[in-house]
Amino acid sequence: MADQLSKVFAALADPTRRDMVARLSVADSTVNELAEPYDVSLQAVSKHLKVLEDSGLVSRTRDAQRRPVHLEDNVFDLMTKWIERYKQQAEERYQRLDAVLEAMNADEEANDADFSAASAEGSEDTSSHRKSRKGA
Amino acid sequence: MADQLSKVFAALADPTRRDMVARLSVADSTVNELAEPYDVSLQAVSKHLKVLEDSGLVSRTRDAQRRPVHLEDNVFDLMTKWIERYKQQAEERYQRLDAVLEAMNADEEANDADFSAASAEGSEDTSSHRKSRKGA
DNA sequence: ACTTTATTCAACTAAATGGTTGACTTACGA
DNA sequence: TCGTAAGTCAACCATTTAGTTGAATAAAGT
Numbered sequence: 122m123a124d125q126l127s128k129v130f131a132a133l134a135d136p137t138r139r140d141m142v143a144r145l146s147v148a149d150s151t152v153n154e155l156a157e158p159y160d161v162s163l164q165a166v167s168k169h170l171k172v173l174e175d176s177g178l179v180s181r182t183r184d185a186q187r188r189p190v191h192l193e194d195n196v197f198d199l200m201t202k203w204i205e206r207y208k209q210q211a212e213e214r215y216q217r218l219d220a221v222l223e224a225m226n227a228d229e230e231a232n233d234a235d236f237s238a239a240s241a242e243g244s245e246d247t248s249s250h251r252k253s254r255k256g257a
Numbered sequence: 258m259a260d261q262l263s264k265v266f267a268a269l270a271d272p273t274r275r276d277m278v279a280r281l282s283v284a285d286s287t288v289n290e291l292a293e294p295y296d297v298s299l300q301a302v303s304k305h306l307k308v309l310e311d312s313g314l315v316s317r318t319r320d321a322q323r324r325p326v327h328l329e330d331n332v333f334d335l336m337t338k339w340i341e342r343y344k345q346q347a348e349e350r351y352q353r354l355d356a357v358l359e360a361m362n363a364d365e366e367a368n369d370a371d372f373s374a375a376s377a378e379g380s381e382d383t384s385s386h387r388k389s390r391k392g393a
Numbered sequence: 394a395c396t397t398t399a400t401t402c403a404a405c406t407a408a409a410t411g412g413t414t415g416a417c418t419t420a421c422g423a
Numbered sequence: 424t425c426g427t428a429a430g431t432c433a434a435c436c437a438t439t440t441a442g443t444t445g446a447a448t449a450a451a452g453t
């Protein structure tokens with residue numbers, strides 16, 4: 122596929138795989154153990170594990186004919202970093218918007234009473250972004 | 258498809274969609290604005306937006322013939338909650354394991370010197386999990 | 394009313410995904 | 424060395440996905 126972040130998100134988009142991760146957070150397991158609760162073939166589980174493995178979410182070692190699966194919890198940070206970044210950016214934006222609205226309110230005091238409703242929809246006056254995108 | 262968590266992860270598994278989200282964290286945008294930087298048809302972008310929308314990551318309002326897209330940052334929490342939960346669980350496990358190893362070390366002091374390497378692989382003695390899964 | 398702008402719908406295609414079954418490999422244990 | 428247990432590989436199938444093009448809709452602008 123492509124970059125790791127894409128692979129990790131894709132891997133966790135499947136409920137069975139998420140459940141496997143959940144169970145692996147409790148203890149390392151073998152393929153058979155992991156397969157047990159699900160109503161699919163062992164091969165299907167093996168495939169799921171391959172997906173998890175090459176997303177970097179799990180690793181496998183070898184113990185005789187067993188291949189214990191181990192959760193690589195550090196990969197989670199990759200996601201949380203991405204998520205937190207944009208979440209914060211969005212939040213900051215709202216704070217800025219609130220600040221602007223307040224400033225306008227304070228500045229123009231009793232001019233135009235109901236403009237805030239329209240602005241709350243968003244989109245209208247985000248000119249700085251619009252220009253820069255067009256230019257690029 | 259299915260549950261929201263699956264949809265959100267699936268939505269973010271695509272780099273183009275992630276980029277859209279990144280840009281939407283800066284400002285709400287119209288479909289045309291969003292489409293501009295990418296080398297695909299407007300219709301393709303429209304589809305991506307549909308995916309983002311029914312994952313709950315974005316919402317759309319209406320402004321004349323435009324349909325401004327707005328990032329719903331609250332959905333991020335759904336993911337971070339899931340992630341943090343299992344990340345913590347995994348971390349706690351390691352702490353517990355470390356504690357056990359230390360306890361054994363303290364208890365048996367100078368008995369069996371190299372067992373720690375084998376235990377570090379994991380899998381061997383996770384009996385509690387094994388039993389409970391089998392039972393269920 | 395006629396045209397343009399912004400966006401979606403519909404039909405199609407190629408590739409990826411999640412599942413299946415059957416054959417194979419690897420290593421242990423008798 | 425023969426059998427069995429634990430997994431994987433390979434070929435196949437159905438469904439979903441990301442993209443395409445062409446036609447349709449909706450609201451302005453002229």
